[in-house]
Amino acid sequence: MLSIDIDVLDPAYAPATGAPEPGGLSTRELQMLLYCLADLDVVGADVVEVSPAYDHAQITALAAAGLTFDLLAMVART
Numbered sequence: 001m002l003s004i005d006i007d008v009l010d011p012a013y014a015p016a017t018g019a020p021e022p023g024g025l026s027t028r029e030l031q032m033l034l035y036c037l038a039d040l041d042v043v044g045a046d047v048v049e050v051s052p053a054y055d056h057a058q059i060t061a062l063a064a065a066g067l068t069f070d071l072l073a074m075v076a077r078t
Contacts, residue, residue, distance in 0.1 A: 002037070002045040002071065004030070006064055014063050016055030027063045034070050038077070045071035 007017040010024040025033075047064045055061050 002040075002042050002074075004045070004047045004067055004071070006047055006049045006060060006067075009063060014050075014060040016051045016053075016060035017049050018051055019049070027066065030067065031070060034067070034074070038074055040074075042071070042074045045075060047071070 006014050007019045007021050008024055009017075009021070009027060009030060011017075011020040011022060013024075013027045014020075045068075047068050050060050050064045052061065
């Protein structure tokens, strides 16, 4: 099981989260980290902490959707 808490991203990439983390990862850095884990036998995954009420430009939702797609590809690969 692999769980991604979206607040690991810098607020510039994910402003709509419960606990923003200044100096966090960029979306690209997190994707590269996931690609490094691609050989693991992932049987389940989730993305948590997206807060739509604070996501006026849908930046966080787009980041979460992209990461979810990558996670689904990892699960489908096994």
